Amino acid sequence: MELxxxxxxxxxxxxxxxxxxxxxxxxxxxxxxxxxxxxxxxPSKEDLLLDLAVKxxxxxxxxxxxxxxxDLGMKEKIATVLIAMPDNYMNIDFSKLQGxxxxxxxxxxxxxxxxxxxxEPIYALLEEGKRLGRVRDVSLPVLRQMITASxxxxxxxxxxxxxxxxxxxxxxxxxxxxxxxxxxDQAE
Numbered sequence: 001m002e003l004x005x006x007x008x009x010x011x012x013x014x015x016x017x018x019x020x021x022x023x024x025x026x027x028x029x030x031x032x033x034x035x036x037x038x039x040x041x042x043p044s045k046e047d048l049l050l051d052l053a054v055k056x057x058x059x060x061x062x063x064x065x066x067x068x069x070x071d072l073g074m075k076e077k078i079a080t081v082l083i084a085m086p087d088n089y090m091n092i093d094f095s096k097l098q099g100x101x102x103x104x105x106x107x108x109x110x111x112x113x114x115x116x117x118x119x120e121p122i123y124a125l126l127e128e129g130k131r132l133g134r135v136r137d138v139s140l141p142v143l144r145q146m147i148t149a150s151x152x153x154x155x156x157x158x159x160x161x162x163x164x165x166x167x168x169x170x171x172x173x174x175x176x177x178x179x180x181x182x183x184x185d186q187a188e
Contacts, residue, residue, distance in 0.1 A: 004041055006031060008052055012092070015052075019096030020103065024048070049100075049107045057114040059086045068121055074134050079179050081122055082147060083171040094167045097155045111155070115148050143178070150174050 010030040014022035024045055028035040042048040063084045067077060101108040126143075129135030154160055154170050165173075 003037075004051075007038055007041060007048070008055060011048055011052055012088075015096065016092050019093075020049075020100060046104045046106055049104050050110055053107050053110045053114070056089070057111075057118075059089070060084055061118055062086075064118075064121060068125060074125070074129055074132070075179065078122075078125060078129065078135070079175050081125065082175050082178070085168075090168060092167075094155055095158070095160050098158060101156065112152070115151055119144055147174070147178070 007027060010027050011022065014026050014030060018026070024035055024038055024042075027048075028038055031038075038048070042051065063086050064081050067081045067084055070077065072080065097111070100111070123140055123144075126135055126140055130137060151171075154167055154174075160167065160170050
């Protein structure tokens with residue numbers, strides 16, 4: 001298991017710098033091991049990327065649980081949990097996943113499935129906010145679709161890069177818009 005974690009860490013570091021263009025040889029060189037050692041655990045790059053996605057989303061869910069169990073105020077909890085990332089993922093530009101659907105369809109399918117699932121704890125928090133009068137009575141399925149569609153766009157298109165916006169910056173701006181809206185009451 002330790003070698004597997006080391007391979008995943010090396011692949012994460014390489015994704016951070018090269019995006020999807022890293023090779024299994026790059027991972028082997030990064031770790032100073034033979035490429036065949038990696039292939040014993042991961043028969044293909046897609047298998048490696050799939051494990052990265054699964055374990056990455058597991059870490060994201062663990063981070064969300066930490067936030068939900070924290071002493072943060074409700075507003076900060078909602079804003080934070082919507083874009084929760086483990087600390088070691090904060091400086092990764094996930095927009096480098098552009099093209100994954102064609103090159104690694106199993107990985108893309110897993111990412112899409114995980115983005116669209118595991119919303120129950122967030123729904124529960126939002127429902128609690130509604131009961132307390134802190135959250136407006138908005139359609140949670142519409143909010144979920146808005147967030148999921150935005151993240152899909154951030155991940156799989158080059159719109160952010162064309163506008164000089166980083167992935168984390170885009171997530172934070174999305175949450176700011178959701179939490180504060182676009183209307184400026186002070187301008188009236």
